[in-house]
Amino acid sequence: MAPLTNDARRFAREAIGGFAAAHADLVRPVHGGVVRASATPPGQVAVVLGGGSGHYPAFAGWVGPGFAHGAACGEIFASPSAGQIASVARAAENGGGVLFGFGNYAGDVLHFGQAAQRLRAEGVDARVLTVTDDLASHPDPSQRRGIAGDLTVFKIMCAAAERGAGIDEVEEIGRRANAATRTLGYAFDGCTLPGAPRPLFSVAPGRMALGLGIHGEPGLDEAELTDADTIADRLLDGVLKEAPDGARRAAVLLNGLGATKYEELFVVYRRIAERLAAAGIEAVAPEVGEHVTSLDMAGLSLTLTFFEEDDELAELWRAPALAPAFRALTRYRAALDAGRAARDPYATGRAMESVGGAYQELGDWQRAADWYGRALAQRLTRGERSDAARLHGRIAGVHTYAGRYGEALRSLRSALAGYRKEGDVPAQARALSELARVLEYAGRPEESLHTCQEAVEWARRAGDVRLQAALQLRLADTLDRLGDPAAAKLHRGAAERMLGEELAAPEGAEAKPSEQAANTCEIRSASAED
Incomplete structure (x- = not known):
């Protein structure tokens, strides 16, 4: 290992401190590790990963929206203490319980179990899930x-938490992912601990060790070092021995252990991709690179997580994530590259919008606005006014979420102008409705009131009863805030009559309100706490 250290005893702590400083937009340091820079949404399950340091990107590199909520980081190749783990969990937990994820090693099993007991004693629902994917380590999968x-297991599990699943479901999905995951690896040389004069373990020159563990644990056997295609075949054959019957889809990870670099991995993956295609197995969002390392260990491993047809695990694997070492926007970026390569401006613009949508889903409002802006520029260049107006609306939405109301109002007015030029009456009504809502958020109730009244008229022209009712309720709430309860009562009555008439419509009558309107406006009157 390169001697870039100060005091070897402080290496892990200094590394995590530098990591947190480099990625302050995504993580913040706490006692025992790191958590997301933004608070866990109330009621969301907090997934806290962890283990010894020396395996980066595992585990701190996986903390961020769409992935983990925190990571407990021990010393090099040493489990974090129960106190450190509990500290990270308390910083991450926000009412949805905690699910701990870690590899099946004695120290981690002990300490994460103790931390879960402490949290349960404090009234927190805390669970543990161990990953057991290493084929070479034991004949019994458990x-x-x-x-x-x-x-793959943690990414799938964390995506389930991100979408709002409860702790029972997140735990069950994690166990399903683990049961579907198999890994086999080769080591070509060992690693050296920071400050150590010699390697912790080694492999004889010209030899390779099948299944040698990432801490030097014994493997299955040794063989003479061979070429890349032969290594690819042996790894894939070994993993496929435990493939489910009829397996046709799998997440694929070719992982470098630290000293085996990307070009070498790509040479191996070329052969693996050929073999998978020949076997009729679709590689779902494959990953090639360093993900679970062992300092400067030379070697690689192949992981497959098998999916059934229409398996939700596959969608969770592909779901967006934004962590320092894992930015799962691959499918959108691929679409963007394909559109650019084909010189297809329309496809390129749609892909840009999809990237913006992924960042919006992850709560990264600035990047979302940036990508929507790129898509907007593409539409304006092509004179596609309707799509341009819609994108102005999407940009306004992310500015609203971010609390940038002035920018949101400017974007909404641009959207409204575009819809007026297009003569799109329903879209004008919706844009005015959103404009009134943002004016209310911006503390301009009188302007919101007048805009809302205008929106009611446009919704009437569009024949959108539900939107009219929603606007009437918004008018009532605004009038209450302005101190006119009598007028507010009249508008609530109008909303109730509209909704009553719609519910009483003859069976089979076609519903006029648009899906967009129903999604845009909430049909309720605000409580005093709003």
């Missing part, structure tokens, strides 16, 4: 070590 399969 007794195996956890290695590179950590990535």
Whole structure:
């Protein structure tokens, strides 16, 4: 290992401090590790990963929206203490409980279990899930070590938490992902601990060790070092021995252990991709790179997580994530590259919008606005006024979420102008409705009132009864805030009559309100707490 250290005893702590400083937009340091820079949404399950340091990107590199909520980081190759783990969990938890994820190693099993007991004693629902993907470590799957399969299992589990699943469902999905995951690896040389004069373990020159563990644990056997295609075949054959019958789809991870670099991995993956295609197995969002390392260990591993047809695990694997070392926007970026390569401006613009949507889903409002802006520029260049107006609306939405009401109002007025030029009456009504809502958020109730009244008229022209009713309720709420309860009561009555008439419409009558309007406006009157 390169001697870039100060005091070896402080190496892990200094590394995590530098990591947090470099990625302050995504993580913040706490006692025992890191958590997301933004608070866990209320009621969301907090997934806290962890283990010894020395395996970056595992585990701190996976903290961020769409992935983990926190990571407990021990010393090099040493489990974090129960106190450190509990500290990280308390910083991450926000009412939805905690699910701990870690590899199946004795120290981690002990300490994460103790931390879960402490949290349960404090009234927090705390669970544990161990990853057991290493084929070479034990014939019994439940007794195996956890290695590179950590990535696929934890990513799937964390995506379930991000979408709002409860702790029982998140735990069950994690166990399903672990049961579907298999890993096999080769080591070509060992690693050296910071400050150590010699390697912790080694492999004889010209030899390779099948299944050698990431801390030097014994493997299955040794063989003479061979070429890349042969290594790819042996790894894939070994993993496919435990493939489910009829397996046709799998997440694929070719992982470098630290000293085996990307070009070498790509040479190996070329052969793996050919073999998978020949076997009729679709590689779902494949990952090639360093994800679970062992300092400067030379070697690689192949992980497959098998999916059934229409399996939700596949969608969770592909779901967006924004962590320092894992930015799962691959499918959108691929679409963007394809559109650019084909010189297809329309496809390129749609892909840009999809990237913006992924960032919006992850709560990264600035990047979302930036990508929507790129898509908008594409539409304006092509004179596509309707799509341009719609994108102005999407930009306004992310500015609103971010609390940038002035920018949101400017974007909404641009959207409104575009819809007027297009003569799109329903869209004008919706844009005016949103404009009134943002004016209310911006503390301009009188302007909001007048805009809302204008929106009611446009909704009437569009024949959108539900939108009219929603606007009447918004008028009532605004009038209450302005101190006119009598007028507010009249508008609430109008809303109730509209909704009553719509509910009483003859069976089979076609509903006029648009889906967009129903999604835009909430049909309720605000409480005093709003």
